[in-house]
Amino acid sequence: MKPALLLNASYEPLSVVDWKRAITLVLLGKAEMLSTHSHKIRSARRTYDLPSVLRLQRRVKIPRKRVHFSRKNVYRRDNYRCQYCGEKFPASRLTFDHVLPRSRGGETSWTNIVTSCQPCNRTKCSRTPEEASMPLLNEPTEPQWWPFSASAGNLDDHPEDWKPYLWM
Numbered sequence: 001m002k003p004a005l006l007l008n009a010s011y012e013p014l015s016v017v018d019w020k021r022a023i024t025l026v027l028l029g030k031a032e033m034l035s036t037h038s039h040k041i042r043s044a045r046r047t048y049d050l051p052s053v054l055r056l057q058r059r060v061k062i063p064r065k066r067v068h069f070s071r072k073n074v075y076r077r078d079n080y081r082c083q084y085c086g087e088k089f090p091a092s093r094l095t096f097d098h099v100l101p102r103s104r105g106g107e108t109s110w111t112n113i114v115t116s117c118q119p120c121n122r123t124k125c126s127r128t129p130e131e132a133s134m135p136l137l138n139e140p141t142e143p144q145w146w147p148f149s150a151s152a153g154n155l156d157d158h159p160e161d162w163k164p165y166l167w168m
């Protein structure tokens with residue numbers, strides 16, 4: 001069954017909830033439906049719209065957490081796209097590239113690590129993007145907290161109607 005994206009009253013994404021919880025929140029008046037899935041749920045007595053995006057009526061406060069720095073999260077931040085050639089790859093074909101090479105004092109941190117495919121990593125070698133004439137697609141930054149579990153995976157795989165909220 002299709003899950004729903006739950007937004008805070010201020011439209012920031014909070015979590016992904018299953019359809020039962022989504023419908024319950026709507027029936028209890030705790031959330032409003034911003035968009036629905038195309039198919040509906042039928043009970044003996046009535047038909048329910050299946051929520052795809054929900055917004056809480058009252059804002060909940062959530063503590064800001066930092067995103068754990070890891071290889072997987074770097075790939076997620078960069079959307080599994082090589083930051084040099086712009087191609088997308090499965091994680092098994094990606095590597096971690098130090099923008100300023102480690103041999104020259106480059107740190108292993110959010111702001112100096114980007115996702116790179118193996119060929120681009122080999123081509124760039126121990127040069128800076130300028131020296132290698134390989135401009136970066138995006139300047140690497142520390143991502144904002146993701147409300148989704150690691151299993152949420154690739155953001156491109158989410159339904160179209162979720163995307164305006166996820167890219168905020």
Ligand SMILES: [Zn+2]
Nearest residue numbers: 082085117120
């Ligand atoms: Zn590449």
